[in-house]
Amino acid sequence: MSPSDLNKYRQILGRKHEELAAAAPPRTPASEPGSKSGDWIDQSSQESDLHVQLALKQTDSKLQRAIEEAIHRIDAGTYGICLDCENEIPAARLEAVPWTRLCVECKEKKDK
Template sequence: MNQKELEFFRESLNKMLNDILQKGQETIEDMTESGEVYADPADRATAESDRAFTLRLRDRERKLIKKIQKAIQRIDDGDFGYCVSCGDEISIARLKARPVTTLCIACKSKQEDEEKNRGD
């Protein structure tokens, strides 16, 4: 992978990271400002359900932050774009679709097949 491609992925990963951090900050602000009182229990239940859903999304994004940071570190280390299982290059198309990936499509398919056979 050439330097221009690596910079493209670094910028893309940094943008993803900044977007997630901004959403997290907005969620914190919304939840600290939200001192609403609901007269109707159904409205309160809906608001609580929405809040729980938002928190689940933010938790998933928290896990993604770690993957993004590791991908940026792999760029710095010169390991980005190589499958951790077989060592082959991961296709640019796959990296564009999922820049945090560590497996080429063949190894990922094999992993999914093994998980399916184990019943995971």
């Protein structure tokens, strides 16, 4: 991969990483003593919201880690090489999922 390609992916990854960091700011617990609001219906919908937020957060932090790893691989000079078969990952796949570690074939094998 040419240095200008590497630079391009580094920028894409860096931007995406920033986006994720901005979307998930450290949350301070909203504590309002004495304002236990609502009946049990409100309560349960609040709980399920929390659950969804938690799930989203986990996905985000997973993605963030994948992006960080990809940036490390750019620095190490192994970016764009499949970790399993060690073939080059096609540019089209890197364009679509720049933080990928596997080529399509190996990814599909893993999914099965």
